Amino acid sequence: MEKDLLDYLRQALPDMLTLLEQLVRLESLSADKAAVDRLGRFLAQALREAAAEVTFFPQTQTGDHVMGVWNRGAGSPITMLLHHDTVHPLGSFAARFRVEGERMYGPGVLDMKAGHVIALFAVRALQALNALPRREIRFLSTSDEEIGSHTSRQLIMEMARGASLVMVMEPALPDGRLKSSRRAVGDFTVIARGRAAHAGGNHEHGINAIQEMAHHILRIQALTDYARGVATTVSEIRGGTARNVVPDYCEIHVDARATHAEDAERVAQALLGLQPVLPGASLEVRGRFERPAMECNAERLRIFERLKAIAAPIVALQHGPSGAGSDAAFAAALAPTMDGLGAVGDGLHTADEHILIPSLVERAAMNALFLLRW
Ligand SMILES: [Zn+2]
Incomplete structure (x- = not known):
């Protein structure tokens, strides 16, 4: 045959x-x-x-x-x-x-x-x-x-x-x-909101959404663990309106991968559990692992x-x-x-x-x- x-x-x-x-x-x-x-x-x-x-x-x-x-x-x-x-x-x-x-x-x-x-x-x-x-x-x-x-x-x-x-x-x-x-594949969006203000005349009243996001970007990247097959990538970023304005909005997209189901669960919880750092800032996290691991x-x-x-x-x-x-x-x-x-x-x-x-x-x-x- x-x-x-x-x-x-x-x-x-x-x-x-x-x-x-x-x-x-x-x-x-x-x-x-x-x-x-x-x-x-x-x-x-x-x-x-x-x-x-x-x-x-x-x-x-x-x-x-x-x-x-x-x-x-x-x-x-x-x-x-x-x-x-x-x-x-x-x-x-x-x-x-x-x-x-x-x-x-x-x-x-x-x-x-x-x-x-x-x-x-x-x-x-x-x-x-x-x-x-x-x-x-x-x-x-x-x-x-x-x-x-x-x-x-x-x-x-x-x-x-x-x-x-x-x-x-x-x-x-x-x-x-x-x-x-096959690794589990996750797709998340994180949105930080602050308060806009003139970057010169009114700086102290602004809440900088990009500054808020900076704290989270490093935390999210640090979830990466090659030994366990976990990779998190802040893959896109958007925020701000003009050079002289304290930005009130910043958005990132996060691609997440995990070899083991338990790690996917842990990464998802870490992302969904992010809390704002700056007084007055707010944070919204959406997303999930779209595909499970095989x-x-x-x-x-x-x-x-x-x-x-x-x-x-x-x-x-x-x-x-x-x-x-x-x-x-x-x-x-x-x-x-x-x-x-x-x-x-x-x-x-x-x-x-x-x-x-x-x-x-x-x-x-x-x-x-x-x-x-x-
Ligand atoms: Zn294919």
Whole structure:
């Protein structure tokens, strides 16, 4: 079976590359619903051509989510989790798309349009070999992963609940390792309010909101603890009105990451519990951890060992942590989940984003074995 899969996929590589170029060409910045929906309709067509039953989940703010299902109602379902939005502004394709040797460059090629190609061809290879297992297989592609998954979270959880495995088709680590942990991701806003006054004539009556915020900025940065995988970043700041006015307003945005759920809890409490320092100043804190952590616990290691054994005829798998968040964390609380099953490459979210072309064949064969033998 391994050899047949590899033979089929090696022959299919030109088709995989053609499809991937089409997916990348259909640029899909999360905020551009029309663009994301164009790609969604194209994906739906590709799924139908592979004999999947397609459902759209219409959205008003973001692109529609799309799902293809094979063998609906059969037992031991597997959910393949994908997203078809990207972080790249429209117009990037023309400037960046190219093939150089064994690399294909392009906006979203790694994160994660190659994942769509790999997942689809894993199924098509099994179909061609008459080996598609009699289990329900879902291909769920959401539209808002890069902006926090606010409209897809419930659907992801629904499709994870009761699944025997959730295969997250995000890119592998640059050296090919699967992603066995994801950090929790938090998004907070802190607003300091004071009292405006003339910076010369009336200084003593002012309450400087920027001065107030300065106390908190250092405290927030000091929550960072690399040894525990905690990182807090005051990432944006805004305040003041004119050079000669004591500012009555200052606002910061804080990005927070934590490897362990307990640290996310602690950081959230520290942020939400900030108290004003200057007499007369006030402080408002909003926000939360938008994504939970997916921890590399004993259960994750068991899942990895099983996948590693299944993949062994194709590739010697290893695993490692990812500093970023992903939808895997929503699924991991509900079903056996592994992340990073997509393409191997580097430079995601940058102008240098690319895949290693041979990984398309290897990872499609690997995922076909997961669908077959999990
Ligand atoms: Zn992604």
